Amino acid sequence: MILLLQQIIDGAANGALYAAMGVAIVLVYRATGVLNFAQGEMALVSTFVIWQISAWGLPIYVAAVIGIAFSFVFGAAIERGVMRPLRNKPPLASVLAALGLFLVCNQVCALIWPGAQREFPALASPVTFELAGLRLGAETILLFGVLAAQAVFLWLFFRHTTWGLKMRAAADNADAAVYIGVDTGRMFMLGWGLAAVFGCLAGLLVAPTILLTTGMMFPLLIYGLCAATLGGLTNPFGAIVGGVIIGVVENLTATYVPAIGTDLKIASPLLLIFLVLLLRPQGLFGVKQVVRA
Amino acid sequence: MKSPSKTTLVALAVLGIVIALAGPWLFPQYRLDRLTLSLIYGVSTIGLVILTGRAGQLSIGHSAFFGLGAYAVAILLSRELAPLWLALPFAAVVAGLSGWLFGKPALRLSGFNLAIVTAALAIVFPLLVQRFTGLTGGHAGLAVPPQHAPWGLALSPVSWIYMVTVVVTVLALVLGWLLTRGRLGRALDAVRLNEATAEANGVDVAGYKQAAFAISAAYAGLGGGLYAAAVGYIAPEAFGLLLNLTFLAAMLAGGSRYLSGAIVGGLLVQLVPELAGEVSQALTQVIFGVVLIVVITLAPRGLMGAAIIDRIRKWITGVRPGRLAN
Numbered sequence: 192m193i194l195l196l197q198q199i200i201d202g203a204a205n206g207a208l209y210a211a212m213g214v215a216i217v218l219v220y221r222a223t224g225v226l227n228f229a230q231g232e233m234a235l236v237s238t239f240v241i242w243q244i245s246a247w248g249l250p251i252y253v254a255a256v257i258g259i260a261f262s263f264v265f266g267a268a269i270e271r272g273v274m275r276p277l278r279n280k281p282p283l284a285s286v287l288a289a290l291g292l293f294l295v296c297n298q299v300c301a302l303i304w305p306g307a308q309r310e311f312p313a314l315a316s317p318v319t320f321e322l323a324g325l326r327l328g329a330e331t332i333l334l335f336g337v338l339a340a341q342a343v344f345l346w347l348f349f350r351h352t353t354w355g356l357k358m359r360a361a362a363d364n365a366d367a368a369v370y371i372g373v374d375t376g377r378m379f380m381l382g383w384g385l386a387a388v389f390g391c392l393a394g395l396l397v398a399p400t401i402l403l404t405t406g407m408m409f410p411l412l413i414y415g416l417c418a419a420t421l422g423g424l425t426n427p428f429g430a431i432v433g434g435v436i437i438g439v440v441e442n443l444t445a446t447y448v449p450a451i452g453t454d455l456k457i458a459s460p461l462l463l464i465f466l467v468l469l470l471r472p473q474g475l476f477g478v479k480q481v482v483r484a
Numbered sequence: 485m486k487s488p489s490k491t492t493l494v495a496l497a498v499l500g501i502v503i504a505l506a507g508p509w510l511f512p513q514y515r516l517d518r519l520t521l522s523l524i525y526g527v528s529t530i531g532l533v534i535l536t537g538r539a540g541q542l543s544i545g546h547s548a549f550f551g552l553g554a555y556a557v558a559i560l561l562s563r564e565l566a567p568l569w570l571a572l573p574f575a576a577v578v579a580g581l582s583g584w585l586f587g588k589p590a591l592r593l594s595g596f597n598l599a600i601v602t603a604a605l606a607i608v609f610p611l612l613v614q615r616f617t618g619l620t621g622g623h624a625g626l627a628v629p630p631q632h633a634p635w636g637l638a639l640s641p642v643s644w645i646y647m648v649t650v651v652v653t654v655l656a657l658v659l660g661w662l663l664t665r666g667r668l669g670r671a672l673d674a675v676r677l678n679e680a681t682a683e684a685n686g687v688d689v690a691g692y693k694q695a696a697f698a699i700s701a702a703y704a705g706l707g708g709g710l711y712a713a714a715v716g717y718i719a720p721e722a723f724g725l726l727l728n729l730t731f732l733a734a735m736l737a738g739g740s741r742y743l744s745g746a747i748v749g750g751l752l753v754q755l756v757p758e759l760a761g762e763v764s765q766a767l768t769q770v771i772f773g774v775v776l777i778v779v780i781t782l783a784p785r786g787l788m789g790a791a792i793i794d795r796i797r798k799w800i801t802g803v804r805p806g807r808l809a810n
Contacts (some may be wrong), residue, residue: 220596221683228729230704273781277780277781277784279784280784281740281784282784283536283542283740284736284780284785286732286736287732287736287737287777287779288777288780288782289526290729290732290733290736290773290776290782291733291772291774291776291777292767292773292777293729294770294772294776295769295770295773295777297769298766298767298769298770298773299770302766302767344669365562402675405723409726412724416600417600420596420597420600424596424597458604458607458608458611461604461607461725464541464600464601464604465590467592468600468601469592469593472593474597
């Protein structure tokens with residue numbers, strides 16, 4: 192029983208990473224309809240920037256704040272510079288541009304920061320609390336904190352600010368939004384910038400647990416895509432819940448279903464998504480799209 | 485009576501094939517090897533043109549069918565169960581059948597969701613391969629014996645497999661053209677443009693989608709089979725998710741609506757990184773990435789959909805090609 196609870200907690204904490212990546216993907220997809228394969232590699236650039244700033248001697252949290260600000264500008268700049276010219280072009284054109292970005296971002300990191308791997312400074316002190324037999328590391332608590340902060344931020348931003356409302360308007364119907372005075376171009380930039388921030392968050396959280404490498408973000412991108420799909424692509428909150436569910440399911444099956452084992456660990460959430468989508472094609476929290484001929 | 489434009493087209497096609505077949509005498513062996521790989525990517529991408537470009541269904545899981553075809557050919561050849569000319573169609577059939585089965589439940593989804601479910605297939609495939617060590621060689625992979633030219637032809641295995649690949653590519657293109665020029669092609673266009681309208685007009689949307697998926701899987705399997713024979717060694721990591729990004733890039737850069745675009749795209753995704761690597765090893769990916777972004781910005785419908793190609797088409801055929809929306 193304790194083992195079960197422990198596995199659920201650890202899985203849910205991992206879910207914070209998947210959730211951040213999932214939210215990033217949903218924000219971009221909602222705002223501009225682009226399946227951004229480069230989301231992970233964009234986050235990789237930001238994570239390396241954070242590492243560099245902290246290597247120059249600044250405390251890791253200061254470096255993180257600067258890096259997150261950088262990621263926002265970086266994401267917005269990519270929307271403006273690369274993706275904007277491809278709006279109103281065949282929808283898959285921007286997917287190819289994203290693939291190009293993927294390659295460029297990845298190798299730029301490898302060029303500026305050569306070498307196999309880097310130690311990333313820890314975000315939390317290595318203390319562990321014992322609570323009724325459960326082990327709670329400071330890192331786990333940090334992950335839960337970030338998870339909650341993401342949800343609160345999304346709720347506040349989209350429900351209680353004018354910018355959030357405008358962004359939803361631009362995402363729902365860009366043409367109509369223009370008529371009520373929304374600068375949709377700026378909203379798309381904002382969406383990409385915010386998405387990059389969430390991606391950067393994922394990179395920042397995962398880098399201390401595994402070493403900082405250029406191959407680090409691709410698996411996380413997959414998990415993020417899974418979280419986004421499971422939660423429903425129309426809803427960033429869904430991505431958060433989806434991320435947590437995937438973290439938990441992955442951990443539980445790896446522990447309790449020996450046939451799966453660690454190498455097929457990723458298969459169980461994928462199977463779960465397949466089943467969920469067959470029953471609810473719009474995802475758990477998505478809104479069903481009604482199609483008219 | 486044949487119109488002069490058709491004669492011109494056929495003449496150009498024959499000329500192209502002759503030039504392609506002269507490859508072994510035009511290029512050094514290592515280049516030839518890379519050209520073979522480009523064509524293999526091209527053949528695999530033809531399937532995606534039919535599935536994504538025509539039917540509008542996005543798959544990033546065809547690496548699994550490519551891998552299936554590769555393992556089918558590798559097992560048949562290494563155990564000497566069948567010659568290459570039999571193993572290749574077998575690979576296509578196995579992959580096509582698997583695609584047909586997988587497509588049945590998967591195609592209830594579309595767009596992003598379908599992409600994710602197919603990605604799941606791509607992720608699970610290499611892991612599953614390693615579970616069947618007896619058949620697949622597991623992590624260690626399988627060696628495929630080199631294919632020597634028959635009838636005492638004075639061709640190295642590299643040249644011979646290149647020739648085979650050229651012939652298969654031509655056959656694959658002709659088959660793709662025959663398949664999509666009539667009823668099937670029109671139905672797939674209808675499905676892409678508006679599923680509801682297609683359904684209302686009596687198009688069996690689910691059936692055609694499944695057919696497109698099976699056909700595209702068969703192409704991927706054929707490509708995979710050629711890959712096993714050409715490279716001579718296969719291992720599970722070769723068939724991961726990233727391979728799909730190569731296919732996707734080939735399709736989109738070449739022009740997702742054009743069968744010929746698949747071949748152009750295949751050449752692009754193989755040769756641009758290779759030539760870039762000769763310019764600067766460190767910048768290979770950056771150059772390739774920038775080329776992809778520039779290509780799609782200048783020609784959003786892909787290279788074969790570019791305005792200049794339309795003009796060349798008009799010059800050859802005398803007919804202004806129609807432009808499809810979406």
